[in-house]
Amino acid sequence: MTLFEVEKKKFSGMDSLMEKFHQKLKNEKDRALFVELVHGVLRYKNLIDYYINFVTKKGVKDKRILNILRVATYELLFLEKIPEYATVNEACEVASKISPHLKAFVNAILRNIIRNKNQIEESLERIKEIDLKSYISIKLSYPKFLIDYLEESYGFEKALKILEFLNTRPPVGIKINTKKTNVDILVQELRKSGVEYEVNSHNSEIIYILKGNIKDTQLYKQGYFYFQDLASSLVVGLNKEDFKKAKKVLDLCAAPGGKTFNCAEVIDGFVVACDINDHKLDVLRENILRLGFDNIIVAKSDAEIFNPDFAGRFDIVIADLPCTGFGAIRKKPDIKWNKSYQDIENLHELQVRILDNAASYLKRGGLLFYSTCTLGRKENEETVLKFLDKHKDFSLVSQITIFPDEFKCDGFFISKLRKEGER
Template identity: 35%
Template sequence: MITNSRSDNVNTRNLVVDILLAVTRDGAFSHIAIRDVLDKYRYLPKQDRAFITRLSQGTIERMIELDAIINQFSKTKVKKMKPVIAAILRSGVYQLKYMDSVPDSAACNEAVKLTVKRGFGGLKGFVNGVMRTIARNMDQIRYPDAKKEPVRYLSVKYSIPEWLVQRFTEQYGAEACERSLAAYLMPHPTSVQVDTDRSSVEEIIASLEQQGITVRRNEQVERALFLSGYEALDEIEEFENGLLYVQDTASMLAVELAAPKQGDHVIDVCAAPGGKSVYAARMIGEQGHVEARDLTEYKVEMIEENIDRCRLSNMTAKVWDARVFDEAAREKADVVIADLPCSGLGVIGTKTDIKYNASEEKIAELAALQQEILHVVCGYVKPDGTLLYSTCTMTREENEDNVQKFLETHAGFELEQMRQYFPYEGCDGFFMAKMHRR
């Protein structure tokens, strides 16, 4: 049994600074940095683990706004600060502005203690001064003028880089842009698909609620639920035995658009960790088969773990580079799922660091890669078969423009349906296009 002294020696705010440095200084993905810390300190009380998650996620999510606030009240701007001091101030100001359960005095005092603990005792007066000045003047914070500087205003208000605000506004209009930015910051319950072959949705709901988990039906997908109020997924029996699989609503809708039938042969060319393949396997029955492919052994092992956990006998995994044509698969698939590497701008709500790492150059590179892969994998589609192209992003270059380019150069295919989902529609920002081979 864990003694209280073990957890009493852990400074949760110090762990949050570790996470922030891993993301902002070392380039780690935020969800992985948070997961690694929570796994290492699994013995911490539920309240402490929730505090670490909330503070680290919130600070990363609101970083542009937090920097703008700090810069109003600090002579030294955030960009000129030592990374540790910037992390301490950012997390401290997040507590002042967004965590009502933390008294202002505690946020200020703990920031000063952290400064000393991290070896910067000479800067404790600076940190103390900035924190207490912001605490006193929280209602005096100035934001850019929404009419005079609309792009900068939205950037600071929703903590999104200005170039992305400009891009979304130009491509989708001001209303869709702001609604999407607001949706990124909303709470995101966990979306799961249910294995209705082994249990009914009603039985699953009753079991989860008995475990104290908050459950909500998914109005867009019949065999899906939203979960919240749990501590760890791998502690839920229904997840461990494969009755539940984490997957966003839009991802499930994409597979439903492809509409694989009983007995179909499906090839998923960039499948890891395997959510679409699992969903398709549950649609095609034992007479069908899903071949889930990805580039590396590591990714294929992830898929195989999910095949085993979900007890799927009609699904296999294979290492294959989607850019290389597989002659053995020529015209073998009733459905090819091409959910391709993309800029990920639709999932900023759950992977917040994406917005800080994206660039116009990366978008252009990814659009070219997507074209290259589509040109190869369309050869696996049978005559009268389906090619599903999808991404979890919101750029015309990677989505509508890519579909148009593909159709212009592949006369044997025709577009049946195309849809861009936005984050305010109850799912990730997501694009899907169903193409039919004549």
């Protein structure tokens, strides 16, 4: 298995696990609470553990009991609609199924957290006065390396704004399929369905769903939209004139398909959409049929391995590559805890290797769009600089960092590079 395959699998692992348990819940409110609890605990794990450790002193060694306490503590700190007694009783009942004597232990810890909330908060404020980075690491719940990394990239004040925003809950984003409908028609249908929505100010073809299960509507089944955040839509959205002129576009890492579909809507030609995962390719094909596109060719290809069939054939190559995903923490809070600085280094090298292949697939005068859903200069600006140093026949046209706190979406990076020569 190549590093590319490993990273793609790691990035989707939590989603697959969530989906497995999510499908077992039939009640929509239960499903919503399940997602809230899992994401909430992951989002604020350091803060939750600080509360638990404050009252237990020696910590909790049994991971099963620790996770029961984490969920209950999250409810106590963040979910005001659930009565404290209900949270404690439920946690005790779950603990008793593991071992009857643990019921009293869990009860004592949670009662102590309730009684000592003010004292715990005061102790945390004292940490703020002594060591601000440690305070942020606990209060906002981020590993210290990530705080340092973003500070090195953007400065302390900007890093703090980013970290605060990445702890907010993301709405569901959909992109209108302009081959079938337009903004006015779709919003009328959303109103009829009782769905609460907001049209994005940066791209009116992106709509955020504030309330309602949009996937169960006929609008979804008829292919009037697909799921996409504003950030990833901007690869094509900010460069529509380039894509309109292109006849052949290659999307190297296409799944789940957003940028491929963006291309298919505007180009007068065809898109070759690649991925390494068979299941993702099947889902991609299903969505192509649902959306009604007839200008997309799906191909299994590993972006890390040079494909001679692609050499010199494309006007545009999209390389939205494996990355640490720090820009997507709102949707995938587990990223906080499953990445390290070494991952940043490894992925930077992987990105450069894949871009070496991407360069070979372009015609002379063609455009390479390199993008990531992460933040920090190593995987973004420095990857571009290293690529340009190796490929003197390329020049930088433009690049932009989509800061999540400014655009109110995922953090993202887009670089446009041109290969020398005339098409």
